[in-house]
Amino acid sequence: MSCCFTSIWLEGNIASGKTTCLEYFSKTSDIEVLTEPVSKWRNVQGCNPLGLMYQDPSRWGLTLQTYVQLTMLDRHVLPMSAPIRMMERSIYSAKYIFVENLYKSGKMPEVDFAVLSEWFEWIIKNIAIPVDLIVYLQTSPQTCYERLKQRCREEEKVIPLEYLESIHNLYEDWLIHHKSFEVPAPVLVIPADHDLKKMLHQYEENREKILMAHC
Numbered sequence: 512m513s514c515c516f517t518s519i520w521l522e523g524n525i526a527s528g529k530t531t532c533l534e535y536f537s538k539t540s541d542i543e544v545l546t547e548p549v550s551k552w553r554n555v556q557g558c559n560p561l562g563l564m565y566q567d568p569s570r571w572g573l574t575l576q577t578y579v580q581l582t583m584l585d586r587h588v589l590p591m592s593a594p595i596r597m598m599e600r601s602i603y604s605a606k607y608i609f610v611e612n613l614y615k616s617g618k619m620p621e622v623d624f625a626v627l628s629e630w631f632e633w634i635i636k637n638i639a640i641p642v643d644l645i646v647y648l649q650t651s652p653q654t655c656y657e658r659l660k661q662r663c664r665e666e667e668k669v670i671p672l673e674y675l676e677s678i679h680n681l682y683e684d685w686l687i688h689h690k691s692f693e694v695p696a697p698v699l700v701i702p703a704d705h706d707l708k709k710m711l712h713q714y715e716e717n718r719e720k721i722l723m724a725h726c
């Protein structure tokens with residue numbers, strides 16, 4: 512990343528508290544916050560690829576993940592409007608976590624995985640996607656399961672604990688154990704099973720590390 516701009520990705524399991532964390536940092540001047548375009552994934556020209564994927568992943572996984580890849584890329588290439596950008600997830604986690612999970616669990620046909628993989632490889636080879644720091648909100652799958660139920664997003668009512676465990680394991684292999692894929696920036700791990708008050712305290716404690724990421 513250039514010396515004037517800092518790009519941070521906020522990664523973590525479903526309902527780990529990413530949006531809540533971004534809301535907190537959005538109050539800081541000089542920080543631009545980009546949330547995941549979930550509303551688009553729930554409504555593209557009147558269709559709901561997120562809901563379809565949860566109902567029938569083998570049929571609709573490719574459809575959703577193609578659209579996720581496009582909309583995340585669109586976020587990554589948006590010109591920055593502040594010196595620091597905090598962005599919820601990335602085109603990398605879409606591929607390394609969610610596509611990988613569909614494929615590994617036998618719910619994405621080999622041909623769909625191959626097409627998505629070639630698209631992804633082309634994108635990261637040909638389009639600059641800068642990142643200075645990855646902040647990983649590390650939670651237990653059980654915590655996410657409870658928060659997910661509390662949030663009560665209609666499409667996600669079918670998600671079992673095992674799904675969150677798979678996503679968790681893929682995140683841990685990628686960002687903690689460095690066992691699966693390239694990690695494109697240093698990782699700051701923030702334990703995130705705590706209540707909101709303690710989380711806000713931890714965000715304050717880590718503020719400098721986050722904001723000075725490119726220095």
Ligand SMILES: Nc1ncnc2c1ncn2[C@@H]1O[C@H](COP(=O)(O)OP(=O)(O)O)[C@@H](O)[C@H]1O
Pocket residue numbers: 523524525526527528529530531532658659661662703704705706707708710
């Ligand atoms: N530290 C926390 N303790 C308890 N509930 C939380 C905490 N952080 C977030 N939540 C709640 O959990 C749910 C998921 O949080 P959210 O920020 O939307 O997660 P994500 O963006 O990672 O999916 C929301 O209902 C939110 O209010």
Ligand SMILES: O=c1ccn([C@H]2C[C@H](O)[C@@H](COP(=O)(O)O)O2)c(=O)[nH]1
Pocket residue numbers: 523524525526527529547549561575576579604605606609610667
């Ligand atoms: O590549 C992706 C990214 C996200 N999803 C799903 C997972 C959740 O149901 C929603 C949004 O995630 P949050 O963690 O609540 O922000 O989108 C996916 O299927 N594929």
